[in-house]
Amino acid sequence: MGMEAPAEVEDAVLLRAAADGDLGAVRVLYERHAPWLTARLMRRCNDREVVVDVVQDTFLAMWQDAATWRSDGEVAGWLWGIAFRRMVSRLRQRKQTVLMPEWDGAATGLLPAAEDQVLLDVEYGDLGTALRRLSPEFRAVVQACVLDGLTTREASRLLGVRENTVKTRLHRAKAQLRGSLADLRLEGLT
Amino acid sequence: MSTTTWHADPNLLRAYVEGRLDAVLSASLERHVDACAHCRSQIGPLVEVPVLEEAWSGIRTGIESGRLPLLVRLAQRLGLPEPTGILLAATASLRLTWLTGGLVTLCFVTLASILADGAALWPFLLVAPLVPVLGVAVSYGPAEEPFEALTVTTPYGRARLIMIRTLAVLTLTLPAAALLGLTLPGPAWVAVAWLGPALAMIPLLLALASLTGPRLAASLLSLGWTGLVLFAARDLPSTWPVEGTQQVAYLTLALLAAAFLWVRSQRTQQIGVAL
Numbered sequence: 001m002g003m004e005a006p007a008e009v010e011d012a013v014l015l016r017a018a019a020d021g022d023l024g025a026v027r028v029l030y031e032r033h034a035p036w037l038t039a040r041l042m043r044r045c046n047d048r049e050v051v052v053d054v055v056q057d058t059f060l061a062m063w064q065d066a067a068t069w070r071s072d073g074e075v076a077g078w079l080w081g082i083a084f085r086r087m088v089s090r091l092r093q094r095k096q097t098v099l100m101p102e103w104d105g106a107a108t109g110l111l112p113a114a115e116d117q118v119l120l121d122v123e124y125g126d127l128g129t130a131l132r133r134l135s136p137e138f139r140a141v142v143q144a145c146v147l148d149g150l151t152t153r154e155a156s157r158l159l160g161v162r163e164n165t166v167k168t169r170l171h172r173a174k175a176q177l178r179g180s181l182a183d184l185r186l187e188g189l190t
Numbered sequence: 191m192s193t194t195t196w197h198a199d200p201n202l203l204r205a206y207v208e209g210r211l212d213a214v215l216s217a218s219l220e221r222h223v224d225a226c227a228h229c230r231s232q233i234g235p236l237v238e239v240p241v242l243e244e245a246w247s248g249i250r251t252g253i254e255s256g257r258l259p260l261l262v263r264l265a266q267r268l269g270l271p272e273p274t275g276i277l278l279a280a281t282a283s284l285r286l287t288w289l290t291g292g293l294v295t296l297c298f299v300t301l302a303s304i305l306a307d308g309a310a311l312w313p314f315l316l317v318a319p320l321v322p323v324l325g326v327a328v329s330y331g332p333a334e335e336p337f338e339a340l341t342v343t344t345p346y347g348r349a350r351l352i353m354i355r356t357l358a359v360l361t362l363t364l365p366a367a368a369l370l371g372l373t374l375p376g377p378a379w380v381a382v383a384w385l386g387p388a389l390a391m392i393p394l395l396l397a398l399a400s401l402t403g404p405r406l407a408a409s410l411l412s413l414g415w416t417g418l419v420l421f422a423a424r425d426l427p428s429t430w431p432v433e434g435t436q437q438v439a440y441l442t443l444a445l446l447a448a449a450f451l452w453v454r455s456q457r458t459q460q461i462g463v464a465l
Contacts, residue, residue, distance in 0.1 A: 023253055030249065034242055035234040036223060039207045043216060052241055056248040063253055077224060128214040139213065147217045 011075035019066035026063055033079055034059065040080070041087060050090055058083040081149070088154045130180040138173035145170050198222060198229045207236040293366050296321055300370045311380065312423040315431050318367050319388035320412055323395050325359040327408035356392060364388075383432035387415070390440035397447035400454060 009028070017025035034055055041051045061082050069078070131139060144155035145166065152170070156163040198206075198219060205211050206219050223229045299313035364385070371384060391411055398407035422430040430436070 023250070026249070026253060027246075030246060031234070032227075032231065034245065035237040036230045038237050038241055038245070039233050040220065043206075043209060048241065052245045052248070055241075055245040056252070059245070059249045060252045063249075074224070076227075076230065080224070128218065131214050143213060143217065147220070 012069075015062075015066045015069050015075060018063055019069070026059065029062070029075070030059055033076060036076075037079060037083055041083060044084075045087060050087065054083055054087045054090060057086050061086075084148060084150070085154065088150065088158050091157060127177070127181065129184060130177050133180050134173055134176055138169055138176065141166055141169040142173050142177075196222075197226065198232070200232065203229065203232055204236055207233060293321070293363070296367055296370055300373060304373065311428040312419050312431075314371070315380075315384055315428075316416060316419040318371065318384045319391060320415060321367055322360055322363045322388050323391040323411060324408055325363050326356050326392060327395055327399070327404045356396075360392075380429055380432060383429070383437070386432060386437045387440050390444035391415070393444045393447035393451065397450045397454075400451065 011029065011032070014025040014029050018029065037058065038051060038055055041054055042048075045051055045054075058079060062079060069075075131142065134142065140159055141155065144150045144158055145152060150158065152163050152166045156166045159166065161169075202211075202219065206216060211219065223233070296314075296317055299317045367388075368382075368385070371380070371382070395404070395407050395411055398410060401407075402410070419431050422428075427433075
């Protein structure tokens with residue numbers, strides 16, 4: 001949106017305007033949040049049409065529920081919650097292929113720049129290494145339940161395994177993570 | 191702390207958008223982006239414009255066509271697709287007055303049964319099973335159906351439409367009726383037993399309706415049931431209409447009706463073609 005509308009108008013304020021039927025406010029929110037939301041959905045589903053549908057549904061849902069939004073959290077997180085859940089429920093309706101992210105950085109040939117390493121250290125550090133040590137099934141469960149914040153039920157739908165399997169895998173994955181984090185700490189000391 | 195001062199390198203963001211990052215790095219970046227409005231905005235120019243514009247035009251149309259009715263949104267929350275929600279809302283809101291009427295009547299007959307101190311269960315037994323079945327029947331009258339056009343042009347098969355509506359009516363009527371049943375005097379099992387004829391009448395209604403249309407079918411069924419209950423009220427025990435042998439008879443009839451519907455649908459490809 002233009003120059004005179006600085007991006008500094010807070011999401012919550014725009015959301016309130018959207019609740020009052022201000023299409024412009026919806027547009028500003030869309031410009032602010034749709035791109036990263038789309039990019040993130042594209043990393044999880046390789047069907048362009050599904051992504052377009054989900055983005056559309058998400059913002060319509062945002063507009064429908066704007067009035068009931070209580071400003072006790074980030075609008076971004078809220079939107080992502082809606083979007084990802086919609087995508088998972090779309091998978092129930094049709095058998096869509098989902099791209100689960102590549103776990104082996106070597107295959108992509110992209111090493112994080114020294115500066116980007118900061119990000120890893122800040123947010124993950126040892127955890128990244130520990131995650132990479134997990135078997136693919138376990139990593140998929142951790143990705144769905146822990147990183148993407150799905151419930152075990154939604155994760156079971158996403159991954160196409162039974163709910164109990166998700167629970168067991170998550171449980172074991174956590175135990176393995178704890179184990180390797182302890183190992184990594186000890187390795188660091190020596 | 192440092193997430194507020196550190197920002198992702200444009201190349202890193204580009205690699206993320208193009209899917210060249212591995213999962214751990216992607217996940218780290220996503221966690222950062224969750225909390226960093228600056229990096230979120232940096233992703234903007236990297237995403238294909240056509241995708242964004244396509245989604246936006248849908249949103250615009252959605253907003254301009256107005257907010258969906260509360261019932262539709264409720265149905266959507268429960269995970270039903272929007273067209274189903276709209277059909278349900280059309281059924282439910284049209285029948286709301288009717289349902290209220292049915293439930294009020296039910297309250298009165300329950301009261302009557304209570305006041306009669308268990309001596310007269312028949313008012314309840316007469317009305318309660320008819321509430322759901324009539325609810326299903328009246329959801330089809332073209333005379334009072336402004337959504338008739340929608341029903342006719344709906345992309346659903348008739349059978350699916352009928353099932354959706356029947357289920358909706360049952361969900362709306364049964365819990366209330368069952369609660370009222372609990373307050374009845376007399377043996378506790380009556381509170382559940384009346385569900386037998388109530389549920390058996392649904393396939394019967396649908397089968398009859400496929401021959402005669404819903405109005406006549408509902409009238410025939412109501413007459414039949416009234417006759418049965420009143421006949422029993424004269425000198426048989428008050429719980430007679432819902433006792434074991436009779437339940438078996440209802441079940442048999444229901445199964446026959448279901449079989450009839452099935453055969454008919456095999457022949458005509460549509461259940462309740464006359465509905």
